[in-house]
Amino acid sequence: MTTGFTAAAPRRRVVLLGATGSIGRQCCDVIARFPDRFELVGAVAGSDAGALAEVVNRFGVRRAAVVSPRPGQRRPDGIGAGIEAACEVAAMESDVVCVAIPGAAALRPTLAAIEAGRTIATATKEVLVMAGELVKRRAAAVGAGILPVDSEHSALWQCLRGERAESVARIVLTASGGPFRERDPATFATITLEEALRHPTWNMGPKVTIDSATMMNKGLEIIEAHFLFDVPYASIGVVIHPRSIVHSFVEFIDGATIAQLGIPDMRVPIALAIADGERLPGIAAPVQLTASSPLEFFEVDPARFPAVGLARAAGETGGIAPAVLNAANEVAVAAFLDRRLGYDAIVPLVAETLAAAALVRQPSLNDILDADAFARQFAARHLEPGVMQA
Ligand SMILES: NC(=O)c1ccc[n+]([C@@H]2O[C@H](COP(=O)([O-])OP(=O)(O)OC[C@H]3O[C@@H](n4cnc5c(N)ncnc54)[C@H](OP(=O)(O)O)[C@@H]3O)[C@@H](O)[C@H]2O)c1
Structure with missing residues (x-):
């Protein structure tokens, strides 16, 4: 575990997968309350490009992607589309990747984050359920940390x-x-x-x-x-x-x-x-x-x-x-x-x-x-x- 915060400590750079959902919004609440402690640098949503754009604008997010944009919905400039774009956001330079995409859809972006050596804070239990052995093996190989978000x-x-x-x-x-x-x-x-x-x-x-x-x-x-x-x-x-x-x-x-x-x-x-x-x-x-x-x-x-x-x-x-x-x-x-x-x-x-x-x-x-x-x-x-x- 890394050291705690000090007044001069750099802000922790957070990437948020599932930024527009229940966990995602609550993670945004925490980040907004501690702007001197956290910086939201990356965000991913499933289909709601409009809600994702609000997150991007509110926090000045550097990279964002929506996996399956809704047909007809305008995708603001700077927001990528598709699973590859989401994996790139997951893997970008950060201190922690908060995983809050429900179900198997979280697997690929989570693995992308792990392969890039990022610490993941996972609310999504399905990733470890589906691929626990593999995820742990890869995380150990690259030195990526896995922290729990699920309350239990x-x-x-x-x-x-x-x-x-x-x-x-x-x-x-x-x-x-x-x-x-x-x-x-x-x-x-x-x-x-x-x-x-x-x-x-x-x-x-x-x-x-x-x-x-x-x-x-x-x-x-x-x-x-x-x-x-x-x-x-x-x-x-x-x-x-x-x-x-x-x-x-x-x-x-x-x-x-x-x-x-x-x-x-x-x-x-x-x-x-x-x-x-x-x-x-x-x-x-x-x-x-x-x-x-x-x-x-x-x-x-x-x-x-x-x-x-x-x-x-x-x-x-x-x-x-x-x-x-x-x-x-x-x-x-x-x-x-x-x-x-x-x-x-x-x-x-x-x-x-x-x-x-x-x-x-x-x-x-x-x-x-x-x-x-x-x-x-x-x-x-x-x-x-x-x-x-x-
Ligand atoms: N909510 C809780 O209190 C809680 C507690 C413990 C654990 N968890 C776990 O946390 C995870 C998230 O739960 P939640 O309640 O926050 O879910 P949610 O409210 O349904 O939000 C889901 C989020 O994931 C995005 N998403 C959906 N499908 C996606 C896909 N195929 N690819 C990429 N992003 C996708 C959604 O984007 P759009 O808005 O664009 O659809 C949204 O941002 C789940 O695994 C759940 O079991 C949740």
Whole structure:
């Protein structure tokens, strides 16, 4: 880890992938609050060139790109188009690349940043899920750092600072349990898109909100944690904690447990990551524990949330299995968001796709991309036409 800030320290140059999204906007908030600490030098968006242009103008961004410009939308001068342009922005000279593009679309720009030796601060769990072994191998080879932005992994990072790997007995991810924690599973077939998008504690983009409802999000986070912290799957637990105050915790071999607490505000882990572990003042108000009591924790019911076990098994299988899981889930969630698939069909479609995939161990990037393509095609073919939610 590099040294902390001093009054004379140069500003940290930040590249932001997914600059117009939920995490991207919150990262912009942090940068705007600390103009003497950060400089936004590069920005990438998916399709909204207009929103990206606002970011570019607001921060005087040097290089920007939109991956798939909307037809008919004017692209301001200086904003590149296409995946190659996005990868160039990802790889440009910077101190940290904040990755906040949902799903597999983040893989190529993230790899471009890593190959250029950049430190990445990743909110996007899907990159490590799809290609954890490869990403870690390449990052180690070029000396690129990988820092967590996801609130749970940031919590674990904070709990583990200064601790020895051999002192860790277990890491435990907390989960809010989403909107259906107490709903009768017999009624899951009637869950509407609007109900699934109503997350009780976090305000996030649509894909991760649906993943939180099914708890696939927690399954993906198990795999992400395995790669970020080199902890075996058997030593990664999950508990439901509906208030999202305890963001995760670590159990040590001597019986001590260290947890990280805070109000749910993604700007805290974003700021910590882009500042390379330095704590900045006043990002959020401290949690008032007397007002937050009781802090409750529950076991995960595997019948209600089969996605957690499915993802854990895919992680344990390794090879291309997590990439297949991730791609099938992306197709299923997109179909649900499009009202083409019922809520209760999301996880079964992912399971069916996983069962159909041929395992490749120690996959190359091409193997991973092939597995991703296979899973997308398989899942798309098996979507039940006409399944609509009210
Ligand atoms: N939001 C949270 O609180 C939260 C918390 C923890 C982890 N995460 C993770 O962070 C990631 C981002 O989530 P989010 O909630 O910020 O998503 P979001 O609000 O949907 O924003 C997505 C961003 O990525 C861009 N984008 C979309 N598709 C792209 C593509 N194919 N290529 C390049 N850019 C693309 C979007 O650009 P356009 O605006 O042009 O479409 C937008 O800037 C996800 O992996 C999520 O799981 C989010």
